[in-house]
Amino acid sequence: MPDLDFTTVRVQDVSRTYGRRRALAHVSLEAQAGRVLGLFGPNGAGKSTLLNILATLLRPSAGKVLYGTHASETAGDVLRASIGVLGHDLYLYPDLTAAENLAFFGRLYGVPDLDARVAECLTLARLTDRADDRSGGFSRGLRQRLALERALIHRPRLVLLDEPFTGLDDASAHILIARLRTLAADGAIVIMATHDFDTAETLVDDAVCIDRGRAFPIVAGSGSLRDRYRLALQETR
Amino acid sequence: MTPGFWKTVGIIARKDLVVEARSRELLYTTVFFAVAVVLMFSFSFVVDGAPLTDAAAGILWVALAFSGTLALGRTFERERQSETLKALLLAPVERAALYLGKLIGMLVIMSLVVAVVGPLVVVLFRVSLDGVFWHLLGLLVAGGLGFAGVGTLFGAMLNRSQSRDVLLPVVLYPLTVPVMIAGVSGTAALLSAEPNMARAEVWLSMLVFFDAVFLTLALWVFDAVMAES
Numbered sequence: 001m002p003d004l005d006f007t008t009v010r011v012q013d014v015s016r017t018y019g020r021r022r023a024l025a026h027v028s029l030e031a032q033a034g035r036v037l038g039l040f041g042p043n044g045a046g047k048s049t050l051l052n053i054l055a056t057l058l059r060p061s062a063g064k065v066l067y068g069t070h071a072s073e074t075a076g077d078v079l080r081a082s083i084g085v086l087g088h089d090l091y092l093y094p095d096l097t098a099a100e101n102l103a104f105f106g107r108l109y110g111v112p113d114l115d116a117r118v119a120e121c122l123t124l125a126r127l128t129d130r131a132d133d134r135s136g137g138f139s140r141g142l143r144q145r146l147a148l149e150r151a152l153i154h155r156p157r158l159v160l161l162d163e164p165f166t167g168l169d170d171a172s173a174h175i176l177i178a179r180l181r182t183l184a185a186d187g188a189i190v191i192m193a194t195h196d197f198d199t200a201e202t203l204v205d206d207a208v209c210i211d212r213g214r215a216f217p218i219v220a221g222s223g224s225l226r227d228r229y230r231l232a233l234q235e236t237r
Numbered sequence: 238m239t240p241g242f243w244k245t246v247g248i249i250a251r252k253d254l255v256v257e258a259r260s261r262e263l264l265y266t267t268v269f270f271a272v273a274v275v276l277m278f279s280f281s282f283v284v285d286g287a288p289l290t291d292a293a294a295g296i297l298w299v300a301l302a303f304s305g306t307l308a309l310g311r312t313f314e315r316e317r318q319s320e321t322l323k324a325l326l327l328a329p330v331e332r333a334a335l336y337l338g339k340l341i342g343m344l345v346i347m348s349l350v351v352a353v354v355g356p357l358v359v360v361l362f363r364v365s366l367d368g369v370f371w372h373l374l375g376l377l378v379a380g381g382l383g384f385a386g387v388g389t390l391f392g393a394m395l396n397r398s399q400s401r402d403v404l405l406p407v408v409l410y411p412l413t414v415p416v417m418i419a420g421v422s423g424t425a426a427l428l429s430a431e432p433n434m435a436r437a438e439v440w441l442s443m444l445v446f447f448d449a450v451f452l453t454l455a456l457w458v459f460d461a462v463m464a465e466s
Contacts, residue, residue: 055327057326077329087320090319091321092321093252096255108248108330
């Protein structure tokens with residue numbers, strides 16, 4: 001199955017409802033290869049719903065998402081092979097070792113030369129010495145690092161991250177920032193939802209505020225990302 | 238290059254079995270539960286060393302159904318704990334392969350339960366397997382496949398439901414009534430004082446038919462069932 005090649009992801013007038021509750025309302029945005037897009041907003045604003053739609057786990061109630069020129073409904077498995085997701089839940093099997101978790105997902109994605117790739121991912125996660133330990137015994141930070149490599153093992157074109165800095169110490173957060181910068185520099189599209197403005201400040205190229213299901217751009221300019229976010233939030237209310 | 242259908246089935250089943258081999262949680266709980274059921278029935282139905290006529294077939298299938306339900310609920314609970322089911326759904330593999338992989342993992346666990354409970358029933362209820370062993374094995378395999386096939390589908394469906402532990406048996410037992418009737422009737426025909434092979438073969442044929450229908454339906458609807466619309 002060939003990988004789907006795309007350099008943009010366009011969310012076009014997407015709405016999503018859960019019964020009578022509206023989680024997203026007419027959201028439009030664009031993410032480009034080589035750039036990191038940050039999604040910011042209060043709890044329950046709709047960030048995770050948007051990430052789930054981008055990951056193809058949820059279907060929009062209205063509107064569409066285009067991956068290059070391909071719609072999610074038509075691309076199917078080929079599209080999913082190009083997406084890597086690090087969710088708030090880490091998608092790791094606690095009874096499998098770090099190496100087994102990576103190998104399992106590597107096999108599902110048909111990663112070539114799997115043993116070498118698993119070893120490379122363990123090195124990147126700085127878990128080589130814990131490769132044969134069960135992930136259930138890891139701290140949140142270690143599991144977070146392992147989960148990131150699990151999400152990236154198949155070298156996805158689109159990387160979706162939900163609160164990726166949760167549980168990471170300063171050193172690990174800086175390594176993650178460097179890893180995400182490298183990914184973007186290598187041509188990946190990185191979309192990240194976070195509340196960590198200080199960490200995101202040095203990472204994101206474009207920022208969007210999501211509030212009560214609606215999306216507004218956080219304009220680039222002077223002032224910290226947090227101040228610009230607050231300004232954007234005030235203007236939406 | 239993503240793996241083919243059967244390779245995916247193998248990857249999922251192997252993962253489930255490795256996880257189970259590590260924790261042995263499902264195996265210990267289901268075997269213990271099935272043994273407890275058989276023993277409790279034996280206290281009532283074996284009087285002065287003489288078992289009640291034709292009780293063994295019903296008891297064997299009740300033990301398998303109850304312990305199987307326990308295993309089915311827990312196997313998907315594992316996938317829910319770290320939301321790994323989401324990760325499986327994100328992978329570029331056919332959903333039907335996920336279903337079959339989970340089903341095979343379940344069948345291996347149920348086979349191990351049969352391997353423990355079967356001999357126990359034979360000993361406690363003084364059952365003779367002379368000339369009926371392969372027919373009995375056929376009934377257990379076909380019945381187990383039908384039961385686990387429906388159970389795996391509904392276990393996955395109810396994974397997001399808060400009251401899944403209560404709902405699974407409520408949904409599963411009525412739907413698998415045909416499997417249970419055919420399994421118990423066929424087994425009773427084999428384990429009676431004068432085994433009726435022809436009758437057992439009719440019930441076995443019915444089980445094979447049920448399996449074909451249930452598995453086809455499950456493979457057909459699993460993709461739709463797993464999609465969050």
